[in-house]
Amino acid sequence: MDRSWMNASRISEEYENGVEEFLLFAQSKAQPMWGKFFCPCVKCGNGRRQTIDDIRTHLICEGIIRSYTKWIWHGESLDTADMSQADDVTTDSGNPIEEMIRDLGQEGFEEAHAALYDNIEVDSKMPLYSGCISFTKLSAVLALVNLKARFGWSDKSFSELLMLLTNMLPADNILPKNHYQAKKILCPVGMQYEKIHACCNDCILYRDDFAELDYCPVYGVSRYRPTNGDSTVLVSDADRRPAKVCWYLPIIPRFKRLFANGEDAKNLIWHANTRKSDGLMRHPADSPQ
Numbered sequence: 001m002d003r004s005w006m007n008a009s010r011i012s013e014e015y016e017n018g019v020e021e022f023l024l025f026a027q028s029k030a031q032p033m034w035g036k037f038f039c040p041c042v043k044c045g046n047g048r049r050q051t052i053d054d055i056r057t058h059l060i061c062e063g064i065i066r067s068y069t070k071w072i073w074h075g076e077s078l079d080t081a082d083m084s085q086a087d088d089v090t091t092d093s094g095n096p097i098e099e100m101i102r103d104l105g106q107e108g109f110e111e112a113h114a115a116l117y118d119n120i121e122v123d124s125k126m127p128l129y130s131g132c133i134s135f136t137k138l139s140a141v142l143a144l145v146n147l148k149a150r151f152g153w154s155d156k157s158f159s160e161l162l163m164l165l166t167n168m169l170p171a172d173n174i175l176p177k178n179h180y181q182a183k184k185i186l187c188p189v190g191m192q193y194e195k196i197h198a199c200c201n202d203c204i205l206y207r208d209d210f211a212e213l214d215y216c217p218v219y220g221v222s223r224y225r226p227t228n229g230d231s232t233v234l235v236s237d238a239d240r241r242p243a244k245v246c247w248y249l250p251i252i253p254r255f256k257r258l259f260a261n262g263e264d265a266k267n268l269i270w271h272a273n274t275r276k277s278d279g280l281m282r283h284p285a286d287s288p289q
Contacts, residue, residue: 001025006066019059022071023052029075031134033143038073040065048146072124073139123185129173137174141182155179193249197223200243 005018026037036049041058042065044050050058070076123138135143144165148158159178166175176182197206199216206213206223214223224240259265271285281287 003069006064006069010060010063016060019056019064022059022064022074023056025071025076026055026074027052029071030073031075038143040068040071040073048150072136075134126174128175129170138185140175141185145182145186158182193247196246196248197242198244198246199223202244205246206242 001021003018005014005021008015008018030037033049036051037055038044039048039050039055039058041055041062043062044058045065123141124136126137127133128135128137128140144158144162147153153161156179159180162176162178162182166173166177169175176185198204199206199219200221201216201219203218204210204216210217215221216223221243223243225243258268271283275283275285277286
C-alpha cells in the first residue's frame with residue numbers, strides 16, 4: 001500500500017484519501033476496544049484510543065506521525081509489512097527500535113544494547129498467544145498500561161486485572177502476571193537513581209556529615225523503622241529498614257539523555273542561541289522572574 005500520502009500536505013486531496021484508506025485498513029485489521037482504536041496523530045502518538053470519527057478529525061487537524069509507516073498498532077504484522085513502502089516515503093523512517101537506541105547516545109547504547117534488543121525487539125514480535133494477530137506481548141502491555149495511566153488505576157488493581165486476563169486468555173498466553181513484570185517489559189533502559197535515607201520528620205538527609213548517624217541530630221528519632229511497633233527494639237544491621245527514603249535522580253545523566261538527540265538539543269538551547277533579544281517581552285525567558 002502506497003504511504004507517500006503521509007508526507008503530503010494535510011489540506012491536499014492525496015492526504016485526505018490516504019487518511020480514509022488508513023481508517024479502512026484499521027477497521028478491517030485492528031481489534032477495537034470499546035469501539036475505539038489507537039490514534040496515530042501527532043498529538044495522541046498512538047497512546048490514546050479514539051473513535052474512527054475522532055481519529056479522522058485528529059489526522060486532518062494535527063497530522064499523522066510520519067515515521068509510523070508500519071501500522072503495527074492497527075493490525076499490521078512486522079513480518080508481513082510491505083518493505084517496499086520505504087521507497088514511497090521521502091523521510092527516513094528507519095527502524096523505530098534503532099531510532100530509540102540512537103537517541104540514547106553512544107554511552108547509553110553500549111550499556112543498554114543487550115536489554116533493548118533482546119527484550120523489546122523480541123516482545124514486539126511475539127504474539128500474545130498462539131494464533132493471535134492483533135496483539136504482541138509488547139503492544140498488549142502498552143495498551144493496558146495506557147489504560148492504567150488514563151483512569152488512575154492502582155498498582156494492586158492493575159495486577160488483579162492482569163491475573164484475570166491471564167486466566168481468560170488461552171493457556172499459552174504470555175501476558176505478564178502483575179504490575180512489576182509489566183514495568184520490567186516497558187523499562188529495560190531506566191534512568192539511574194540514588195536512594196538516600198531521610199529523617200522521618202524531613203529535617204535531614206543521611207548523607208555527607210550525617211551519613212554514618214543512626215539517630216537524627218535534630219529530633220533524636222531513629223533512622224530506621226522500629227520492630228513490631230517498639231521503637232527501642234531494632235533488628236540486625238543487614239535487615240534494618242530506613243524510616244524514610246529520598247529517591248534522587250542525578251541531573252547530569254538526565255541532561256546527557258536530553259542532549260543525546262540532536263533535534264531535542266537544538267530546542268533545549270533555543271532560548272540562549274536563537275531567541276531574539278532586543279529588550280522587548282517576547283517569551284517567558286525574557287522576564288527576570
